[in-house]
Amino acid sequence: MRDKLVIIGNGMAPGRMLEHLLKAAPERYDITIFNAEPRVNYDRIMLSPVLSGEKEFEQIIIHGDGWYIKNGITLYKGHKITAIDREARSVISDHGVVKCYDKLVIATGSAPMILPVPGNNLAGVLTYRDLDDVHAMMLAAQSRTKAVVIGGGLLGLEAAAGLKAREMDVTVLHLMPTLMERQLDPAAGYLLQKAIEQRGIKIKTKASTKAILGNGKVEGVELADGTVIPASLVVMAAGIRPSTSLAKDAGLEINRGIVAREGMLTSDPAILAIGECAEVDGHVYGLVAPLYEMARVAALHLAGEGDTKFVHNDTPTKLKVTGIDLFSLGDFADGADRQEIVLRDPSAGIYKRVVLKDNRIVGTVLFGDTADGAWFHDLKKKETDISDMRDTLIFGQAYQGGAPLDPTAAVAALPDDAEICGCNGVCKGSITTAIAKKGLTSIDDVRAHTKASASCGSCTGLVEQVMKLALGDAYNPTAVQPVCGCTTLAHDDVRRLIKAKGLKTIPAVMQELQWATSCGCAKCRPALNYYLVCDWPDEYADDYQSRFINERAHANIQKDGTYSVVPRMWGGMTSAKELRAIADVVDKFGIPTVKVTGGQRIDMLGISKEDLPAVWADLGKAGFVSGHAYAKGLRTVKTCVGSDWCRFGTQDSTGLGIRIEKFMWGSWTPAKVKMAVSGCPRNCAEATCKDVGIICVDSGFEIHFAGAAGLDIKGTEVLGLVKSEDEALEVIVALTQMYREQGRYLERIYKWAKRIGSAEIRKQVLNDKDKRRAYYDRFVFSQKFAQCDPWSERVSGVDKHEFQPLAARAPAQAAE
Amino acid sequence: MTFIEVASIDDIPVRGARCVKTAFGRIAIFRTASDEIFAMEDRCPHKGGPLSQGIVHGSSVTCPLHNWVISLETGKAQGADEGAVATIPVKREGNRILIALASLQRPAA
Structure with a gap:
């Protein structure tokens, strides 16, 4: 019987602990995780880029669902543990799940501090802690204009920059005289304030919040001096507090955090505490590097490899706001036994300060140029005596010993044990070894294999320097992103060359454009197939083996x-x-699940592949055709009941939706296309988050495009107002055709539009009537070849092999 | 080793696959662009996805569920992923494709 390991919390610390533990003792435990958040383990420090729109949630997942399944770990998502019974060695969740443990790890993290001021519970007051907070802020940013962020620390400033990137009017309130005073000296704090103000964010220091004003929802913030700042969104980022209540109720020793000793053990030897909720030697931590160190120590204990002690180590602080370079490390307070070296370059916005004690670095603050951060960190960690280079120390590594060196040479000069990635503790040697041994060539490869630059990403530049050193000319980070590993060409080049060279088959493309592989891969083949279908609708023979x-x-x-x-x-x-026909099909084929989709249709799930043609045959008899719910093509056109029934309907939205769908079904597009038509601005068909949407108004049809409501949430942009249904249809069709001809495979309309620019699109499909008509005609031509129902084709025998398994023949027959 | 016949080469599309249902689990039979034939368990080592439904390229197949790339020659996951599928010996006699019977007699996991 394996021991039972139960983990409360699924943040970055327990995630890392499990990686160590599964490596050291993969068979030792039955592992169960309770996560109060309803999702898998993700990189919390990357929430700021998600908020600002530079990254998507999928890109910051550390362990996807597959990882838990692969490692046999039971993950309860959205389960909050409500009590620990230390006598029975069990925990219970708010959903009533009870689990016994031999070892319990508490990793409940921390909770944002809520200021004890009146109005702190009004609607529109948020904290900044997890993905739900980010989503709430992104939603608020759509409809609200003014935001106040309380707290000018790391989190507060990142939140402010993110909200500003989402076009809100942002004010930051900070209690102390300068920003980030715990990490920066006043001079750097001043420069930071200037840099942030230059981005259009207002900053008020020495601002003490007295109350949050509003009636039911936030309307403003009142300061102690009586100033009132109007706001419809308030984000509290005034610090975090270890979440210890669960441990406290269980009678464990608590100070500021849950007190942990050797092996990260709490006062109960069956229970460990790691992460932001744990306290070691009077310190609690909020940066990822020490939390990962706790994870390593805890994993050693759990693997039975002895109890080591977590050792306090200074971690550099970096701000994740694009375009602001900031580095802070160690102790930078003045003192009688301390000396400092300062470099200021006001015109370039550069400030560097190194604090020395006994000729050794104890603290460093860099602003504007942080390239030497890793070097200073290395000197401090090794307690190097800097007397010999004191005169040139502040100019950085490149100026030591003669002529200035280029940045690559500076990295080349770093020893193998110099830390490159602080979050994951990856040193230069591990990166170069992995590059050489595994033949890594891209930054993504290096992230996958070494974890360097895989957390906060602020060391990406350094990692790239290391790669450049290791790979020489083979590494070119500025090159355009090729379609896949089979070619050096980007999507746009491939599309252009297909047209210019008149390439009409996949082998022709691969031959003429010098593909590196004989028959491509699962990334490029579907893309090429789409490009050829789109560009040569009458001539190209669709290659089904290149379709997903x-x-x-x-x-x-x-x-x-x-x-x-x-x-x-x-x-x-x-x-x-x-509906009766669907019901009959469900009964006849024993279909286990029937669900109404978000696109106003009905989904039948759990059908075996062999049954598909028969299911389609029955559906076909009732007049159904394929909904293309699987296609990179036109999916649905949602509608409301419009002027047919609704007392507010201004136009026949249902009729127009049906007309559009009947006109456009069957067309292939770079990525899926979802549309909607609403009969009035109340917008019941939710047309303003679709790829293309129409809002009917009294005076005509307002055409919207480039919305998103999936990985990204984005309201549509207005293309323009047209007077008639005919004109609306022509504009929508032209827009879709322009996207079909220019979009990169798997690029949704909103991403394409961002790349091309809404103004250009409006010019071509709305204002220029000749261009519009030409797009429209090309779409109509391609529909001649696209509009045949794939289901009825297959019912009548097309691609039979696809739906029937092979039959093994008796061995006697085969023996000869 | 006893081989049994499962298909004629024309039954399998070029750069494609078919599956054989056996009492011991599903077997995927692949045909590459150069008409090489491979057979392996029809179960991705990641989450059990049906590899016979994937896109065949070079001598690899990409699983339809989460895009793991599996070598048809070794059954091993490519790239940074780790895992392997059991491969099954294949013989060609003219157009007939035969796979090793022994591999079918092992109950599927």
Whole structure:
């Protein structure tokens, strides 16, 4: 029997602990994790780039669902542990799940401090802690204009920059005279304030919040001096407090955090505490490097490899706001036994200060140019005597010993044990070894194998220097992103050359454009197939073996290998006859799950592949055709009931939606396309978060585009107002065709529009009537070849091999 | 080793795959662009995805569920992923494709 390990919390510390533990003792424990957040383990320090829109949530996941399954770990998402019973050695969740443990790890993290002022519970007051907070801020940023961030520390400034990037009017309130006073001296704090103000963010220092004003929801913030700052969103980022209540209720020893000793053990030897909730030698921590060190110590204990002590170590602080370079390390207070070396270059906005004690570095603050941060960190960690280079120390590593060196040479001069990635404790030697041994060539490879630059990313520049050193000319980070490893060409070049050279088959593209592989890969082949389908609709023979399984089988593959089927319901309209036909199919084939989709249709899930043609045959008899719910193509056109029924409807939104869907179904596009038509500005069809949407108004049809409501949330932009249904259809079709011809494979309309510019798109498909008509005509031409129902084709025998397994023949027959 | 016939080469699309259902689990039979034939368990080592439904390129297949790339020659996951699928010996006799019976008699995991 394996020992039972239960972990409360699924943040970065326990995630890292499990990585160590699974390496050291993979078979030792049955592992169960309770995560109060309803999701997998992600990189919390990367929330700021998610907020500012520079990254998407998917990009900051550390362990996806697959990792837990692969390692046999049970993960309860959205379960908060409400009590620990130390006598029975068990925990209970708010959903009533009880788990016994042999070892328990408490990693409950910390909670944001809520200022004890009136109004702190009004709607519109948020904290900045997890993905839910980020989502709430992103939503608020859409509809509200003024934001106040309370707290001018690391989190507060990152939140302010993120909200500003989302076009809010942001004011930061900070209690102390200068920003980030715990990490920066006043001079650097001043420079930081100037840099942030230059981005249009207002800063008020020495600002003491007295109350948050509002009636039900936030309307403003009142300061102690009586000033009132209007705001419809208030973000509290005034610090964090270790979450210890669970441990306290269980009777564990608590100080500021849960007191932990050797092996990260609490006062109960069966229970460990790690992360922001733990306290060692009177210190609690909020930066990732020490938390990862705790994780390592805890894993050693759990693996039975002895109890080591977590050792306090200074961690450099860096601010993750694009364009502001800031580095702070150690202790920089003045003192009688201390000396300092300062370099100021006001015109370049550079400030550097190194604090020395007994000829050794004890603290460093760098602003504006942080390239030497790693070097100073190394000198401090090794307690190097700097007497010999004292005169030139402040100019950085490049100026030591004669002529200035280029930045690569500076990195070359770093010893192998110099730390490059502070978050993950990766030193230069581990990176160069991994590059040489595993033949890594891209920054993504290096991240995957070494974890360097995989957390906060602020060392990416250094890692790239190391790669440049190791790889020489083979490394070119500024090169355009190629389609995949099979080519050096980017999507746009491939599309251009297909047209220019008149390439009409996948082998022709690969031959003429010098593909490095004989038949491509799963990334480039579907892209090429789409480009050829789009560019040569009448001549190109669709290559089904280059399509993803969903588009080959015309259904959506599910996690167990079964498929789901969604028939088209034009404009979301259905009838008793259709519903009866669906009900009959569900009964006849024993379909286990029937679900209403977000696109106003019905999804039947859990159908075996062999049954698909028969299911389609029955659906076809009732008049159904494929809904293309699996396609990089037109999906649905949602509608409301419009002027047919609704007392507010201004136009026949249902009719227009059906007309658009009947006109455009079957067309292939770079990525999926979802549309909607709302009959009035109340917008019940939610047209303003679609790829293309129409809001009907009394005077005509307002055409919207480039919305998103998936990984990203983005309201649409208005393309323009047209008077008639005919004109609306022509504009929408032209827009879609322009996107079909220019979009990169898998690039949604909102990303394409961001790249091309809304003004250019408006010019071509709305204002220039000739261009619009030409796009429209090309779309209509391609529809001649695209609009045939794939389901009925397959019912009549197309691609039979796709749906039937092979039959093994008796061995006797085969023996000869 | 006893081999049993499972298909004619024309049954499998070029750069494609078919699956054989056996009492011992599903087997995927692949045909590459250069008409090489490979067979392996139809289960991705990651989350059990049906590899026979993936895109075949070079001598690899990309799993349809989460894009793991599996070598048809060794059954091993490529790139930074780690894991392997059991491969099954294949023989060609003219157009007939035969796979090692012994591999079918091992109950599927």
